[in-house]
Amino acid sequence: MAEPPPRPPDRLSMEWIAASLKRERARTGLSLSELAKRAGVAKSTLSQLEAGGGNPSVETIWALGVALGVPFSVLVEPPTPAVQVIRAGQGPGVASEQASFVGTLLSASPPGARRDIYRIRAEPGSARAAEPHIPGTVEHLIVGTGRVKAGPAGEEAELDPGDYMTYRGDVAHSYEALVPGTTFILVMQHV
Numbered sequence: 393m394a395e396p397p398p399r400p401p402d403r404l405s406m407e408w409i410a411a412s413l414k415r416e417r418a419r420t421g422l423s424l425s426e427l428a429k430r431a432g433v434a435k436s437t438l439s440q441l442e443a444g445g446g447n448p449s450v451e452t453i454w455a456l457g458v459a460l461g462v463p464f465s466v467l468v469e470p471p472t473p474a475v476q477v478i479r480a481g482q483g484p485g486v487a488s489e490q491a492s493f494v495g496t497l498l499s500a501s502p503p504g505a506r507r508d509i510y511r512i513r514a515e516p517g518s519a520r521a522a523e524p525h526i527p528g529t530v531e532h533l534i535v536g537t538g539r540v541k542a543g544p545a546g547e548e549a550e551l552d553p554g555d556y557m558t559y560r561g562d563v564a565h566s567y568e569a570l571v572p573g574t575t576f577i578l579v580m581q582h583v
Contacts (some may be wrong), residue, residue, distance in 0.1 A: 405484075409453070410444040412467045416460045417442075430459035449489040454523060461526055463582050465497055465508040483511070491518035493567065495578070506582040514540065514569035514576075521566045528583035529561035538574025542567045551576075 417427050424442070428435040432455055440446045441456075457464045468484065483496040492515035497508065514520070519541070533542055535551045542557060543549050544565045551557055559565065561580060 406444045409467060410442050413442050413456065416462055416466065420460055427459055431455040450486045450495055451489055453486060458526060463508055463526065463580065468497055488520050491520040493520040508580045510578040512576050512578055514567060514574045515572055516569045519566045519568035524563050525561045526582060527562050530581040531559055531561040532579040533557045534577045536575040536577065539570040540567060540574050540576055541570055
């Protein structure tokens with residue numbers, strides 16, 4: 393019987409993030425100072441992340457992705473085996489600083505395709521405010537359990553299990569769990 397493929401870690405590996413940041417910063421030709429400035433993060437924080445240290449939040453990684461002009465997944469995607477199973481509650485998760493919100497990248501966009509798929513667990517308390525993503529981004533949200541309020545600022549909608557919503561992700565938007573145990577699938581489509 394063949395060995396099962398290794399399970400992705402429950403937390404993102406800083407080695408993956410560090411290598412991705414260095415690679416993308418080199419690709420764009422940005423200095424450490426310029427990328428930090430564009431992303432609105434401290435130069436010392438960026439330096440620490442590129443050295444493989446720290447514990448970046450969703451907001452920090454998103455800001456760096458936007459500043460680099462790449463999807464979030466480009467910075468956090470680990471190498472994957474040919475067959476991959478991510479069990480519920482497992483996978484590389486990144487927590488928010490703003491709310492009880494953990495995003496787990498389930499599938500990054502392969503070459504030629506432009507979408508990323510995330511499983512989100514969220515608890516009531518605070519909304520997760522998302523800054524605009526790279527131009528042309530569209531988000532698709534499907535509620536699994538609980539109840540969520542989501543969408544662009546001023547156009548939020550409350551969704552129940554099984555409800556689907558799509559909206560521009562390149563404008564300010566938010567996600568807010570309205571009941572405990574809220575989960576949803578988020579597909580980010582990049583053009």
